Structure formats: structure tokens, C-alpha cells
Amino acid sequence: MSHTIDTNTIEKAVKMILTAIGEDPDREGLIETPKRIGKMYQEIFSGINKDPKDHIKLFFAENHQEMVIARDIPFYSMCEHHMLPFFGHAHVAYIPNKKITGISKLARIVDTYAKRLQLQERLTTQVAEFMMTEFEPQGVMVVISAEHLCMSMRGVQKAGTQILTSAVRGVFDTDPKTRNEALELIRMRP
Ligand SMILES: [Zn+2]
Known part of the structure; x- marks a missing residue:
């Protein structure tokens, strides 16, 4: 069984977290961060709903x-x-x-x-x-x-x-x- 990770929602959520901790999500160093984390989660959570049997x-x-x-x-x-x-x-x-x-x-x-x-x-x-x-x-x-x-x-x-x-x-x-x-x-x- 395959599943997809909703990177759009992750991006929105990370942006909210950045604001919540007092950061500016639009500053240069952070602008790509939500996207990076969405992509990274795809990889590091790729075992969710995956059956090693396959x-x-x-x-x-x-x-x-x-x-x-x-x-x-x-x-x-x-x-x-x-x-x-x-x-x-x-x-x-x-x-x-x-x-x-x-x-x-x-x-x-x-x-x-x-x-x-x-x-x-x-x-x-x-x-x-x-x-x-x-x-x-x-x-x-x-x-x-x-x-x-x-x-x-x-x-x-x-x-x-x-x-x-x-x-x-x-x-x-x-x-x-x-x-x-x-x-x-x-x-x-x-
Ligand atoms: Zn712990």
C-alpha cells in the first residue's frame, strides 16, 4: 500500500510554527524552509503505511x-x-x-x-x-x-x-x- 504525504499542509503548518516562535517566515533564510521540511518529511516518514512484506x-x-x-x-x-x-x-x-x-x-x-x-x-x-x-x-x-x-x-x-x-x-x-x-x-x- 502506498500513501502520499500532504506536503502543502506541512508547508502551511511549518509557516505557522515559524510565526508562533517569533520568527519571520518571509526572511531570506526561512523562505524555502517550509518547502524543504515538506520534502524531507516525505523521505523520513516514508515508512508510514508501508508494509515491509512488499x-x-x-x-x-x-x-x-x-x-x-x-x-x-x-x-x-x-x-x-x-x-x-x-x-x-x-x-x-x-x-x-x-x-x-x-x-x-x-x-x-x-x-x-x-x-x-x-x-x-x-x-x-x-x-x-x-x-x-x-x-x-x-x-x-x-x-x-x-x-x-x-x-x-x-x-x-x-x-x-x-x-x-x-x-x-x-x-x-x-x-x-x-x-x-x-x-x-x-x-x-x-
Ligand atoms: Zn522523545
């Missing part, structure tokens, strides 16, 4: 039952409470049952859910749930670490604080050995 292809691989980890997938998202960015890295581990996909598609899944108004907890859960449903794997583990600008530049102002979230499903949940193996691989540095 962008990944699953393959049957009867003999592939080993752990696959996509580590350090960079992502940028927008916190739904403040509409400020939170960003960091996602690590996605799964043990296939019969279905696999190209490694790059794991990043695609993260990206589709990240390009929305989000909460880090929900982003983590959505990626894990999607993979459980679509891949029917033996298990999935998703770990996300991120910095939230709503924490860094306002409020408690703890710049650099990393928030960690994880979602553990299937064999990663039931077998501590498998979970630890994945965690070690995620932590491992060359």
Missing part, C-alpha cells in the same frame, strides 16, 4: 539452519513524543527454519519501521514480530541501541546516553546458550 523476497533453503546476524545496521527514526530524531544501530539475529532472505533485506525491514513516528521499544518489537511471522524461523533476536535527541538537547540533557532495547523470540528466548552466542557475536569487535 519489499522483501523469501527463499526456501531447507538446509540452512545456522544463525544469521546483521550487525550494526544504522537507522534514523523520529520519536513520536517530541518529533525529534533518535538514531543508532540495530542488530538482527535469526536462525532460519526453511525461509531466508538476502542480508540487505534485514536492513530494509528495520528501515521501513524506522521511517515512521516511533518509539524505540515498538521499533524493536515490530522488527522481531515481523520476522517471526514472515520467516517462521527457529528464533529471532533484535537489539537496538540509540541516542534520543529529545534526551540530549532538552529535558534531562544527557548527551551520548545510549538506550538499549531487545526483543527475543523463539529459540533465543528458550535457550540461553543460543542467546549468549548471538550476544557475543553482536559485541565482538575485530
Whole structure:
């Protein structure tokens, strides 16, 4: 399902915000800003109403039952409470049952859910749930670490604080050995 973002309304709204904060939306530096933000929102909210299912292809691989980890997938998202960015890295581990996909598609899944108004907890859960449903794997583990600008530049102002979230499903949940193996691989540095 595709959807379009109403850039005209965004432009009007941004102009109103600029006036409301005491700025002059017609001064040279700001004149194009509402348009820029409309265009930018098209990109950074392109995951809204998008189903990652439409962008990944699953393959049957009867003999592939080993752990696959996509580590350090960079992502940028927008916190739904403040509409400020939170960003960091996602690590996605799964043990296939019969279905696999190209490694790059794991990043695609993260990206589709990240390009929305989000909460880090929900982003983590959505990626894990999607993979459980679509891949029917033996298990999935998703770990996300991120910095939230709503924490860094306002409020408690703890710049650099990393928030960690994880979602553990299937064999990663039931077998501590498998979970630890994945965690070690995620932590491992060359
Ligand atoms: Zn926030």
C-alpha cells in the first residue's frame, strides 16, 4: 500500500510554527524552509503505511539452519513524543527454519519501521514480530541501541546516553546458550 504525504499542509503548518516562535517566515533564510521540511518529511516518514512484506523476497533453503546476524545496521527514526530524531544501530539475529532472505533485506525491514513516528521499544518489537511471522524461523533476536535527541538537547540533557532495547523470540528466548552466542557475536569487535 502506498500513501502520499500532504506536503502543502506541512508547508502551511511549518509557516505557522515559524510565526508562533517569533520568527519571520518571509526572511531570506526561512523562505524555502517550509518547502524543504515538506520534502524531507516525505523521505523520513516514508515508512508510514508501508508494509515491509512488499519489499522483501523469501527463499526456501531447507538446509540452512545456522544463525544469521546483521550487525550494526544504522537507522534514523523520529520519536513520536517530541518529533525529534533518535538514531543508532540495530542488530538482527535469526536462525532460519526453511525461509531466508538476502542480508540487505534485514536492513530494509528495520528501515521501513524506522521511517515512521516511533518509539524505540515498538521499533524493536515490530522488527522481531515481523520476522517471526514472515520467516517462521527457529528464533529471532533484535537489539537496538540509540541516542534520543529529545534526551540530549532538552529535558534531562544527557548527551551520548545510549538506550538499549531487545526483543527475543523463539529459540533465543528458550535457550540461553543460543542467546549468549548471538550476544557475543553482536559485541565482538575485530
Ligand atoms: Zn522523545
